Amino acid sequence: MNISFHGADRDVTGSCHLLEAKGKRILIDCGMYQGGRELDEENAEDFGFDPASIDTLLLTHAHLDHCGRIPLLVKRGFNGEIITTAATRELARVVMLDSAHLQEEEAERDARYAHRRGREPRQALYGTLDALNALDQFGRTAVYGQPIELGPNLGATFHDAGHILGSASIRIEEGDGKRRSVIFSGDLGNSGRPILRDPQIPPQADAVVMETTYGDRLHKQITPSVEELYEAITETLRRGGNVIIPTFALERAQEILYYLRDGVETGHLARNLPVFLDSPMAISATEIFRRHPECYDAEACALFEHGRDPFALPGLRFTRETADSIALNRLAGGAVIMAGSGMCTGGRVRHHLRHNLWRKDSSVIFVGYAAPGTLARILIDGAQRIKLFGDEIPVRARLHTINGFSAHADRDELLAWHGALKPARTILVHGDEKAMRSFAERLHDTEVSMPDKGDEISL
Numbered sequence: 001m002n003i004s005f006h007g008a009d010r011d012v013t014g015s016c017h018l019l020e021a022k023g024k025r026i027l028i029d030c031g032m033y034q035g036g037r038e039l040d041e042e043n044a045e046d047f048g049f050d051p052a053s054i055d056t057l058l059l060t061h062a063h064l065d066h067c068g069r070i071p072l073l074v075k076r077g078f079n080g081e082i083i084t085t086a087a088t089r090e091l092a093r094v095v096m097l098d099s100a101h102l103q104e105e106e107a108e109r110d111a112r113y114a115h116r117r118g119r120e121p122r123q124a125l126y127g128t129l130d131a132l133n134a135l136d137q138f139g140r141t142a143v144y145g146q147p148i149e150l151g152p153n154l155g156a157t158f159h160d161a162g163h164i165l166g167s168a169s170i171r172i173e174e175g176d177g178k179r180r181s182v183i184f185s186g187d188l189g190n191s192g193r194p195i196l197r198d199p200q201i202p203p204q205a206d207a208v209v210m211e212t213t214y215g216d217r218l219h220k221q222i223t224p225s226v227e228e229l230y231e232a233i234t235e236t237l238r239r240g241g242n243v244i245i246p247t248f249a250l251e252r253a254q255e256i257l258y259y260l261r262d263g264v265e266t267g268h269l270a271r272n273l274p275v276f277l278d279s280p281m282a283i284s285a286t287e288i289f290r291r292h293p294e295c296y297d298a299e300a301c302a303l304f305e306h307g308r309d310p311f312a313l314p315g316l317r318f319t320r321e322t323a324d325s326i327a328l329n330r331l332a333g334g335a336v337i338m339a340g341s342g343m344c345t346g347g348r349v350r351h352h353l354r355h356n357l358w359r360k361d362s363s364v365i366f367v368g369y370a371a372p373g374t375l376a377r378i379l380i381d382g383a384q385r386i387k388l389f390g391d392e393i394p395v396r397a398r399l400h401t402i403n404g405f406s407a408h409a410d411r412d413e414l415l416a417w418h419g420a421l422k423p424a425r426t427i428l429v430h431g432d433e434k435a436m437r438s439f440a441e442r443l444h445d446t447e448v449s450m451p452d453k454g455d456e457i458s459l
């Protein structure tokens with residue numbers, strides 16, 4: 001077995017690992033690099049292998065940084081089978097089509113600028129047609145715990161990673177006589193969160209390739225975070241303002257809906273609290289969540305089996321159409337508006353910020369990670385004024401940053417997962433270098449590697 005690394009190496013985005021075993025070339029994830037403009041170029045770079053030479057692509061989950069370059073892979077010649085769980089397949093469809101649409105939009109915008117400045121326009125990384133072609137290559141569906149054959153004496157088994165709906169760790173085993181195995185952790189979930197089950201421990205393996213996003217940090221408890229959310233909403237509505245929640249469309253949006261429903265049912269929030277989910281992608285994702293109760297934990301399952309929708313509350317409205325979204329700008333107060341993007345880098349949330357940031361009675365609640373340089377980060381860091389759509393806007397709204405919601409395992413959860421597996425070799429990926437090094441120091445009785453992009457490791 002040989003593994004080479006083509007993304008998320010000493011970095012958290014762009015996951016892409018190539019396993020060669022029994023004459024087959026198996027790719028695990030093919031994600032997008034995310035963050036700043038300079039990363040656009042990294043996405044367009046050569047993959048570091050010939051896409052046409054790949055037999056199978058195994059997809060751990062539907063986040064963009066794990067599936068975002070699949071259409072590009074197909075555009076450049078990959079013609080093999082893509083295997084993932086049923087829920088990931090549906091979510092990846094939404095994510096890849098949305099990404100293609102954004103790429104096309106941005107290329108169009110750039111073409112207008114380029115024309116004026118007399119330079120060559122930037123090409124879209126891929127388009128809708130490439131995403132549709134990629135969707136045609138999704139083949140067999142993986143079921144948690146059931147092996148899938150990848151070739152003679154080569155198989156893969158998906159295990160619930162508890163990170164987002166449909167997410168998996170993948171264990172690959174080769175064997176005739178001497179067996180050899182490796183586990184790719186994918187992104188591992190945060191235990192004890194609603195809706196999803198906790199991450200499962202796959203059967204032992206010789207080596208693990210594991211994520212280290214929070215390899216150096218511990219999460220805050222969830223209960224105080226939920227109370228903080230309820231309090232911030234109640235307070236804002238008492239003042240007569242609106243609550244804006246910049247929302248990540250996958251998982252976080254559904255988790256917040258789940259807590260809002262729970263808050264209404266337990267009397268922490270007003271019975272008819274008006275909530276607007278103003279994100280077509282989050283709306284689609286929520287519909288997909290409803291179709292996959294097989295991924296729920298016991299609590300969410302019980303709700304579902306009693307005919308109750310874990311994501312529905314009496315005052316919830318979906319605003320898919322742009323006109324309905326614009327109509328929300330006229331709301332004088334009293335509403336909770338959830339809109340993307342989570343880091344306020346684009347999307348409808350920027351319009352809601354424009355209409356509410358200058359208002360003392362409104363508030364903005366951040367419930368997720370904000371990368372440096374993003375508008376969310378600038379606001380969290382205390383900017384007094386910001387520029388939006390060419391207007392200068394004073395920041396008078398109350399800002400809340402609630403840190404307890406995370407879809408990732410923290411340091412101790414990662415250590416527990418690793419400790420249960422006791423692999424002879426540990427390969428760390430998907431983390432910044434500082435988190436990775438700090439995590440590596442806590443591992444014992446295992447050979448630890450931190451590959452760079454392009455490195456190859458023989459098992």
Ligand code: ZN
Pocket residue numbers: 061063066163187
């Ligand atoms: Zn993820």
